[in-house]
Amino acid sequence: MYKIAQHLAWLSLWRRKTRSLMVIMMIALSLSGLLGLQGLYDGMITHLINTTIRSDSGEISLYAKEYRLNKSLDHILNPVSHIEEKLLRVKGIKSYSIRLQQEGLIATAHKSLGATLKGISLESEQTFGQFDTFTTKGTYSFGEKNKGALIGSALAKKLNLEIGSRVIFTAQDVNNEINSISFRISGILKTGNPALDENSVFVSMEKMSQFLNLKDSATQIALRVEDTEQTEKIQKELRKSLENMEVLRWDELYPLLIQMRDIMEIFNLASYAIVFIVAALGIFGVMLVSVLERMREFSIMLAIGTPYKIVRDQIILEASLLGFIGFMAGAFLGWISLIYMSTAGIDLRSFEAGLEMYGYSAIMYADIHLYYFLQAFFAVFFATLLSVIWPLRILKKIKPIQVIQGKML
Amino acid sequence: MKLNHVYKTFYPDSPKEVKALTDINLMFEKGEFTTLSGESGSGKTTLLNIIGGLDSATSGQIFLDDEEISAYSEEKMAKLRLHDIGFIFQAYNLIHVLTVRENIGFIMKLLKFDDQEIDARVLELASILQIEDLLDKLPGEISGGQQQRVAVARAVASRPKLILADEPTANLDSKNSERLMNMLRTLNEKEHVTVIFASHDKYVLEQSKRIIVLDDGVVIEDR
Numbered sequence: 001m002y003k004i005a006q007h008l009a010w011l012s013l014w015r016r017k018t019r020s021l022m023v024i025m026m027i028a029l030s031l032s033g034l035l036g037l038q039g040l041y042d043g044m045i046t047h048l049i050n051t052t053i054r055s056d057s058g059e060i061s062l063y064a065k066e067y068r069l070n071k072s073l074d075h076i077l078n079p080v081s082h083i084e085e086k087l088l089r090v091k092g093i094k095s096y097s098i099r100l101q102q103e104g105l106i107a108t109a110h111k112s113l114g115a116t117l118k119g120i121s122l123e124s125e126q127t128f129g130q131f132d133t134f135t136t137k138g139t140y141s142f143g144e145k146n147k148g149a150l151i152g153s154a155l156a157k158k159l160n161l162e163i164g165s166r167v168i169f170t171a172q173d174v175n176n177e178i179n180s181i182s183f184r185i186s187g188i189l190k191t192g193n194p195a196l197d198e199n200s201v202f203v204s205m206e207k208m209s210q211f212l213n214l215k216d217s218a219t220q221i222a223l224r225v226e227d228t229e230q231t232e233k234i235q236k237e238l239r240k241s242l243e244n245m246e247v248l249r250w251d252e253l254y255p256l257l258i259q260m261r262d263i264m265e266i267f268n269l270a271s272y273a274i275v276f277i278v279a280a281l282g283i284f285g286v287m288l289v290s291v292l293e294r295m296r297e298f299s300i301m302l303a304i305g306t307p308y309k310i311v312r313d314q315i316i317l318e319a320s321l322l323g324f325i326g327f328m329a330g331a332f333l334g335w336i337s338l339i340y341m342s343t344a345g346i347d348l349r350s351f352e353a354g355l356e357m358y359g360y361s362a363i364m365y366a367d368i369h370l371y372y373f374l375q376a377f378f379a380v381f382f383a384t385l386l387s388v389i390w391p392l393r394i395l396k397k398i399k400p401i402q403v404i405q406g407k408m409l
Numbered sequence: 410m411k412l413n414h415v416y417k418t419f420y421p422d423s424p425k426e427v428k429a430l431t432d433i434n435l436m437f438e439k440g441e442f443t444t445l446s447g448e449s450g451s452g453k454t455t456l457l458n459i460i461g462g463l464d465s466a467t468s469g470q471i472f473l474d475d476e477e478i479s480a481y482s483e484e485k486m487a488k489l490r491l492h493d494i495g496f497i498f499q500a501y502n503l504i505h506v507l508t509v510r511e512n513i514g515f516i517m518k519l520l521k522f523d524d525q526e527i528d529a530r531v532l533e534l535a536s537i538l539q540i541e542d543l544l545d546k547l548p549g550e551i552s553g554g555q556q557q558r559v560a561v562a563r564a565v566a567s568r569p570k571l572i573l574a575d576e577p578t579a580n581l582d583s584k585n586s587e588r589l590m591n592m593l594r595t596l597n598e599k600e601h602v603t604v605i606f607a608s609h610d611k612y613v614l615e616q617s618k619r620i621i622v623l624d625d626g627v628v629i630e631d632r
Contacts, residue, residue, distance in 0.1 A: 004518060004519065008506070008507075011506045011507065012506045015506045015547070016506070296502075297504060297505060297506075300498075300502040300503075300504060301504060302487065303463055303490070303496060303498075303502075304490065304491070304495075304496055304515075304516060304563070304564075305487055305488070305489075305490035305491025305492070305494070305516065305519065306487075306491070306519060307484075307487060307488075307491075307519075308484070308487070310519070399463070399464065400463065401458050401463040401464055404498065404500075404502060405454075
């Protein structure tokens with residue numbers, strides 16, 4: 001009996017090509033939109049987290065106790081060489097970057113602003129987070145004799161700085177003496193991390209140590225791990241061996257990012273629900289009409305003695321086949337659009353200012369995960385099944401002869 | 410088949426109430442070739458539908474081979490229709506996604522006849538009804554007269570005990586009407602299939618062995 005239902009379902013799909021194509025196209029288009037949207041939303045937040053990890057926190061950061069509450073040079077990591085020795089003994093650390101920073105005042109001939117001066121090693125940052133890819137103007141270097149500085153794009157804009165502009169940075173050294181140092185801007189960086197872009201000037205570690213009268217010292221050591229799944233395990237190990245330090249993961253340092261991710265997940269879920277409801281209503285509408293318009297045909301089948309089970313199975317199979325083909329087509333289109341958006345990205349530079357305010361990149365890249373397709377499969381599957389429940393209930397209740405005689409529907 | 414005090418009322422206890430059949434008492438013997446006749450609205454189609462289990466009586470009993478089929482569940486009634494009754498409707502009512510061949514063999518397929526037997530029976534009926542050339546066409550590709558012949562072939566293919574035909578000649582020209590009646594008559598005589606028509610077509614009435622005339626839901630003549 002099931003074979004007959006299968007045969008009828010297949011014939012019905014094949015011999016009504018226009019209707020079948022219409023349903024398949026509707027499912028495919030809404031599904032590919034759904035997949036694209038999900039990938040893009042996830043990509044936005046992933047990008048934000050990645051740039052934060054690459055440009056600042058790493059997966060784990062080490063600070064001297066109390067430094068984060070009171071950013072004074074009384075709370076620094078020292079001696080760094082000893083810490084490095086300990087780090088080398090911990091398995092799973094891919095790279096690390098030593099930074100020394102001090103807050104102060106940056107001034108040009110026309111304007112001065114509060115800013116943070118950061119001493120870094122260009123080579124270490126390059127290994128750590130491919131820092132050079134953040135360079136938008138000038139070169140990724142500190143120039144001759146380390147007299148150059150890299151500056152955050154937003155700060156450069158505020159101070160109206162260009163490559164070659166001279167700035168003076170004033171800050172307290174370790175002895176509480178006010179010192180000044182002059183640099184020429186050699187490069188402008190756009191990291192996507194608002195804290196860095198709006199507030200930071202990067203100089204060589206040697207210059208910074210001299211400027212602050214410090215040796216073998218750092219305010220932060222950021223670590224990248226080989227396997228992000230092992231982050232917590234490595235953190236625990238470091239906490240044991242570096243008892244007098246703060247060992248914090250990126251999500252502990254940037255709880256806002258986690259909140260944003262959670263909000264985005266809710267937003268994602270809400271968008272997904274809306275698109276799903278729209279798609280489900282679309283599928284429901286088309287399936288409902290396609291069953292209702294054939295109510296006479298099904299009534300004839302029932303009238304001549306076809307068991308209800310066969311008609312029911314035929315309708316469910318038809319809907320499932322349409323849903324499955326629609327899903328395959330939609331998943332393919334969605335996959336293509338996700339591949340495109342994850343490699344070429346979507347250029348939203350016309351909204352750059354607004355996006356950068358929230359740390360988003362003006363070129364958005366999508367994420368691709370297998371679970372998107374699994375979620376979509378179940379969404380289509382349930383929408384398709386839901387769409388045939390009502391018509392089947394109608395079919396179960398009616399007297400076939402009333403439909404055949406045109407007294408119903 | 411025996412009908413005892415059968416009544417049918419549409420929209421009972423409402424202002425739209427219609428008494429379609431009143432106290433119908435009839436007996437049909439095996440191998441009858443009978444027509445239910447009467448003006449439009451006399452209740453002949455309603456009676457035919459009740460005999461075939463497509464509609465239920467408001468009250469009364471219907472027996473087939475001494476079994477009360479009026480008490481059957483919808484599922485049991487569908488089984489009875491499938492196994493024992495062939496329907497020919499006024500508007501052909503073929504299944505549009507099936508070819509002529511598949512339509513004729515559809516009920517046999519449901520009854521699990523083997524494919525060879527189905528093919529042989531389809532060819533036999535197609536030859537009798539002169540529709541051999543149409544076997545691979547879809548209903549939408551053939552004329553009304555041809556569709557009615559296919560509907561007849563579908564109704565008789567599984568050799569049911571009873572064939573019920575509602576105005577089968579209403580949409581046919583005289584030549585096709587004659588062909589259809591000859592076919593049903595041959596089946597009736599050779600295979601002792603009981604045939605009951607609902608019709609007011611003179612030609613059908615002339616061919617019938619028994620005529621039951623209804624007027625306003627009441628049997629006024631049985632000859």
